[in-house]
Amino acid sequence: MTSLAPMIGLADVRTAADRIRGAVAETPCLHSRTLSSLTGAEVWLKFENHQFTASFKERGALNKLLQLSDDERKRGVIAMSAGNHAQGVAYHAGRLGIPATIVMPTITPYVKVRHVRAFGARVVIEGDTLVEAATKARALAEAEGLVFVHPYDDPAIMAGQGTLALEMLAQAPTLQDLIVPVGGGGLIAGMAVAARALKPDLRIFGVESELYTAMYQEMHGLPVHVGGVSIAEGISVRDIGRAPIEVARKLVEDVLIAREADIERAIVALVEIEKTVTEGAGAAGLAALLAHPERFKGRHVGIVLSGGNIDTRLLASVLMRGLVRDGRLARIIVMSDDAPGRLAKAAGVIGAAGVNIVEVAHQRLFTLASAKATEIEFVVEARDRAHLEDLLLALAAAGLPAKIEEPD
Template identity: 75%
Template structure:
């Protein structure tokens, strides 16, 4: 089996020793329900339980601890969409190092608030991580600050690799790791650690469908990425040179997760594991649920890389999950505009065991007869089969009903 000639297992072991007194060892637990769903033995590494709710603390702390006294006094600067920023800011504060973080202007508010809460100076610049990086490099030169790269740095990669060391200590039977890929620092560090300990262990990456740079490079395709993703933590245009070199040696392949599949995975982790995962943190499970046949019978470790998701977005994702499952639906009943029609429809819906969440009449914005009305119900049912039963019952009662279900096939 190939070995990395860029980063060594000993570098990662040294990082583990360096940061071990400060960072917690997060749990790595077998999920019975997810294992049954996938047909494989699934273990979850809960990096969302770090203090800043992300694995990024590992690399940031490993890097900061290796700075000399002069560099610490001058301060550091980093560019980040959020989690690296929080890791750098939090540990820089603990070490007494001034920190500046350049973040894209579209960074979620909660991540900006947390970074500022850790005492860092925040500069919002550009629409992408690449634009923020350009500004950060300019400021580093102008203010003589040490640039702390989020992924293309051997100290960062070594720190992130400690995730795999812990996983194989906690679940030594693992034979596969599925790792979210942004700039590549995590998967590179974990691949070196895992192959150093178990040379035959398989490493797969996961990228969101809008940002597939590592997949494209591994398959010798031109890099074409862009768009707004729920997984902003892995919405990275450029893979680091060092991580990419390691990936070519040690990563088996990179899988693609659709946005809808990532949403489903966020919901599954919340409902099944009672844990909050951001989009990037749920992407590994998203890929696994789609590519079940690839992992059937294997012992798979997934990293929940982070839990920093905006609460409003989380609420939206959870509600959209109810819509996808048919547990929440919009129902339109077209009927003559006569007294008692609403009461009749509502009575049938209630008798079917379906809960009415909202109701509204529509008489103007419709192509139906001027003597008719459309009654729109938002209803809560057990599942899609329950909704189908309701439609049959309404039809038998002479009420023309249809579902407005744009997410049925998503």
């Protein structure tokens, strides 16, 4: 191999672990009885969303920063990132007294921009993609003499991220599989080097969002075509690092694809079952397991919850969409003649069925029904979809035919 990959070995990861110990949290790796029951696998979750910056990215960032020369520390560092690498670099650079500049694309969630600024870094918003942000960061590094801290294609970064695997195998030594989110590839490469050195038979699976499958395409000899707006912006990366892809070709079993809807379901499941908040990228591993349970049935599986930095408005939307998918929140359309008392009658039937009314509105103008008829729109909360079907039967029996308006 001609890339940086040969420079990374188990010894480098162990040295990184010693170097960052005490400054980066050793996060819990806990067995989930409920997720194990749901999937047919024995599931352990590695809670990297418990890091101070709520992401594993601290590991590699700190390992890199601690290896800078005195001159490099004085000049300062620059990084490009959609959020978590930015926070890791900004936080530890500020803690170590190293000036930091972070270039972030316009797609970066505001919560991540706010946190980076709070850590004392200079933030530059540039470009619609990481590639465009990287171009700006390289130009600033050259113009201002700053040290460029790459988010994934750097041996120090990869070794730092690999410390996560050391912890997981110490905390859950029976693990047979690891499922790891893939953005640029630094995390899975570092973990693969460490984990396979310690346990050669262990299987490592990457996970990419369906819109950004660069590693999958490269590993399967396909032309790389990616793009679009993904809920997993932390792994919405166009280009895989050269060193990570070389490691992946040798040590990674396969790359799984997580659909956007699967990632949303995983975020909801982690909130409801594990009472923990993850961002889209952080939930991708569970999304892959839920979508491909047959590949892991009966095996001991470790899933990396890589980050928890999700915008609160987006989280609220994902949770509400989850209620809609499960039939616990629905919009029903009741058809009726436009006569006094029909709204009260419909509301009475809904209440008698044990269904809660959240919102209600009359629709007389934008409808194909007769001018003497009306549509009454109810947003209702039910136990599940079967409960909604019972409600439709009750409304029909009362002379108020209704339908559920399904989301697109």
